[in-house]
Amino acid sequence: MRKTVAIVFAGGRAEELSVLTQRRPKSAIVYGGAYRMIDFALTNLANTEGITNVGILTQYRPSSLIDHVGIGLPWDFVGTRRGVRILPPYTGPQGAQFYRGTADALYQNIDYFDLYQPDDVLIVSADHAYHTSYEPLLRFHMERAADATLAFTPVAHNPSRFGIGELTADGRMVSYAEKPEHPRSNLASMTVYVFKREVLVEELKRHAESQEKPRSFHIYDEILPRMMERRHVFGWVYHGDWEYARTLDAYFEAHQGLLGENPRWDQNVAKVRTNSMEGRAATPPPAKVGPGGSVMDSIITGGCNIAGAVERSVLSPGVVVEPGAVVRDSVLWDNVVVRSGAIVDRVICDKRCVIASGAHVGLGELFPSNEELPGSLSCGATVLGMDVHVPAGAKIGRNCIIYPRAAAADLSAPVASGTTVHIDEF
Helix, strand or coil: CCCCEEEEEECCCCCHHHHHHCCHHHHHHHCCCEEEEEEEEHHHHHHCCCCEEEEEECCCCHHHHHHHHCCHHHCCCEEEEEEEEEEECCCEEEEECCCCHHHHHHCCHHHHHHHHHHHHHEEEEEECEECCCCCCHHHHHHCCCEEEEEEECCCCCCHHHEEEEEEECCCCCEEECCCCCCCCCEEEEEEEEEEHHHHHHHHHHHHHCCCCCCCCCCHHHHHHHHHHHHHHHEEEEEECCEEEECHHHHHHHHEEECCCCCCCCCCCHHHCCCCCCCCCCCCCCCCCCCCCCCCEEEEECCCCCCCEEEEEEEEECCCCCCCCCCCEEEEEEECEEEECEEEEEEEEEEEEEEEECEEEEEECCCCCCCCCCCCCCCCCEEECCCCCEECCCCEEECEEECCCCCCCHHHHEEECCCCCCCCCCC
16 A cells, blocks of 8 residues: 555634634534544544554634644554644744645645655545545555545535536546536535645645636645646545535534434444543543433433433533423533523534523524524524523524523523524623
């Protein structure tokens, strides 16, 4: 097998996810109760024989991501010849420059490629959930003597949401279009690339020296089109479960898809690795369901204490549901507390929120869509940012967004469906 180093794109915020990415990159959001989105990329890399060194490109509020990745121990990227390295923007001889796009981020880290002198560079995005080894992709790339190979997966609905590739029978790329109005195929880009190192470095330098304007500094619309004209560019097709939760609606529906008799994606099969010790002296204790508690068709992680009713929901470590409380069709992150008599119905709740006794979050009809993000939030879910305190007896409608650290005084009046409650940041 040729020598390969991996790069993980982990720095984006994703405006469509609103308060969930206000203080963290999308790669650090919670998924499936116990995981962060980046866990899937790192697990897939750990499953791939020969990948020993991983660079993580990040710049948007990266502290929680850095804490989670740590030294890479949960993914076995630790050793004298193995490792994970965070690659933030830096000050150099030419001054400081934030990453302006994916191509620019790679260009600023050419030294990382030179350090290891790999034959190929495997680039993966950290905001998709799927289970695989990249060995078949790397083998496909090698067998075709490709300069670049992109990974695609068939999508059944609305392919215009994605970058779409068109391939010949032997896998050669004929065309690529980012979010086309009229897609020419249903093959969606997984934002997974393999490049010959020499080719990638040459193309990045040519791109950096180009005087063309306007510039996006992204691989998909400035590097790939030129490569397809003069290089051997192929597409490899992945057939398996794949989730891309770009919007709040998609994030909510992806979690609903984890439940039921026939879940779209089985976490037990995937065996995703994560840092369960992050911020803790010990792993969370087993979940507890008390004498008056009930759980139906839900994912309950370690450290949860259930004395009320939980239905069709996904609960992260440390969630408390007190007697008489109801949690229904919801996604609750770490250490959320639902007090006695409260109702949480179709809610996405960030860390450490407290819903006081008798409060009702998720009240009324599913519509209207959120007034600020109608294209992202229309499924009827209400989203609470981290550290929100909902007061006793409060009423919050559907498709609402509540900004982090909203206090009881901010939510004392009923919050109508479709509205957003902003909190000033200092």
